[in-house]
Amino acid sequence: MKKKYDVFGIGNALVDIVTEVDEDFLKKFEVEKGLMTLVDEERQQQLMSGIHLPGSIMKCGGSAANTIISVSQFGGKSFYSCKVAKDELGAFYLKDLGENMVDTNLTFDKAKEGITGRCLVMTTPDAERTMNTFLGITADFSVDEIDVEALKASTWLYIEGYLVTSEQGREAMKTAKKIAEANGVKTALTFSDPSMVKYFRKEMVEVIDGSIDFIFCNESEAMLYTETNDLAGAFAGLKNTAAEFVITRSAKGAMVYDGHSTIEIAPFPVNAIDANGAGDLFAGAFLYGITNGLSYADAGRLASRASSKVVAQFGPRLTEEEAKAVYRELF
Numbered sequence: 001m002k003k004k005y006d007v008f009g010i011g012n013a014l015v016d017i018v019t020e021v022d023e024d025f026l027k028k029f030e031v032e033k034g035l036m037t038l039v040d041e042e043r044q045q046q047l048m049s050g051i052h053l054p055g056s057i058m059k060c061g062g063s064a065a066n067t068i069i070s071v072s073q074f075g076g077k078s079f080y081s082c083k084v085a086k087d088e089l090g091a092f093y094l095k096d097l098g099e100n101m102v103d104t105n106l107t108f109d110k111a112k113e114g115i116t117g118r119c120l121v122m123t124t125p126d127a128e129r130t131m132n133t134f135l136g137i138t139a140d141f142s143v144d145e146i147d148v149e150a151l152k153a154s155t156w157l158y159i160e161g162y163l164v165t166s167e168q169g170r171e172a173m174k175t176a177k178k179i180a181e182a183n184g185v186k187t188a189l190t191f192s193d194p195s196m197v198k199y200f201r202k203e204m205v206e207v208i209d210g211s212i213d214f215i216f217c218n219e220s221e222a223m224l225y226t227e228t229n230d231l232a233g234a235f236a237g238l239k240n241t242a243a244e245f246v247i248t249r250s251a252k253g254a255m256v257y258d259g260h261s262t263i264e265i266a267p268f269p270v271n272a273i274d275a276n277g278a279g280d281l282f283a284g285a286f287l288y289g290i291t292n293g294l295s296y297a298d299a300g301r302l303a304s305r306a307s308s309k310v311v312a313q314f315g316p317r318l319t320e321e322e323a324k325a326v327y328r329e330l331f
Contacts (some may be wrong), residue, residue: 003021004153004295005103006076006291008185009161010146010176012062012138013082013106014119015089017048018276018315020054021122026130031122036131036193038165044134047120051324060096061119062138063192063280064160066317069100070306073323076292079103079150085114085137099106100320106267108285112137121276127311129276131193131306142168152183156214158283161192164200164207168276172209188214190283197224208241215245216283222247235262246300248282250275253304258296265300268308277316278307285323294331302330 163169226237289299
C-alpha cells in the first residue's frame with residue numbers, strides 16, 4: 001500500500017537570491033569560488049550591496065527544499081520540515097512552498113521572531129555557482145521541527161547534509177534517521193557540498209552511523225568522504241558506507257549503484273548557463289522515479305534529463321510544467 005508521502009525532507013529553509021556576477025566581483029569581495037560559505041548578516045548585506053537585486057530571482061529554497069519541491073512538481077507527494085521566522089521573507093517562503101504543493105510543519109502564526117535565512121547564489125559566466133549563506137533562524141533547526149507522524153507516513157526520508165554544521169542540526173539528522181529506521185522508512189542523505197565533507201567529515205560519519213540506505217553525492221564529495229584520490233576508489237569506499245548511492249559527474253552523467261550492480265547514466269548534452277540546483281533536482285527526480293514505478297536506470301535517466309534542463313537556464317529549479325514535460329519526453 002502506497003504511503004501518504006513519497007519523500008519527507010529535513011533541511012534549511014532559505015530564501016534563495018539567485019544572481020549573476022563576474023570573476024571581478026568575486027575577487028573584489030574576496031569570495032571563495034565554487035563553495036557554500038556560511039556568513040553573518042553584515043557580510044551578506046555587504047555582498048548584496050554589490051549585486052543587481054532587480055535582476056535577481058528569489059525563490060524559497062535551501063538544498064533539500066529544491067529537491068522536495070521537484071518531487072512535487074513531477075507529480076509526487078512530499079513534506080518538508082524546516083524553520084522560518086515571523087517576518088516578510090518567512091511569509092514569502094511559506095507561500096512559495098504552498099504554491100508548489102508541498103506540505104510542511106510550518107504555520108506563520110506559530111513562527112518565532114527572528115530573521116528568515118537567506119542564500120545569495122552567485123553564478124559566474126562559466127556556469128559555476130558560489131553560495132554565501134546567512135542561516136538566520138534556520139541555524140536553530142532542531143528535533144522540534146520534525147513532524148514525526150508525517151515522517152512515519154513517508155516512503156523515504158531525505159536529509160540535507162548542510163544540517164551537519166550545528167550540534168542541533170546533527171541531532172535532528174540522527175533522530176530523524178532513527179525514527180525512519182524504526183518505522184520502515186528508507187533514509188537518503190545528500191552530502192550537499194564538498195565543504196560539508198571537507199570540514200565536517202567526522203560529524204557526517206557519526207550521522208551515517210555505519211549504515212544508510214542511499215547517498216547522493218558528486219565526484220568531489222565522494223572522494224573527500226572516502227578519503228580516496230580517484231573515482232574507482234570512491235565508488236568502492238561508498239559500497240562500504242551505503243546500501244545504494246549515486247555519484248553525479250556533471251557533463252559526464254552519473255553512476256548509480258543499486259546494491260547489486262553499477263548503472264551508467266548517460267548525460268544529455270547541453271549549453272550550461274547556471275549549475276545552481278542541478279544536484280538538488282537530480283535527487284528529486286530520482287526519488288520521484290523510484291517511488292512511482294520507475295527502475296533505477298529509468299529514474300537516473302529522468303534525473304539526468306531534468307538536470308540538463310535546469311543548467312540550461314537561470315535559476316535553481318524547473319516549473320511544474322517543465323518537469324512534467326521532461327517526464328513525457330522520456331516516457
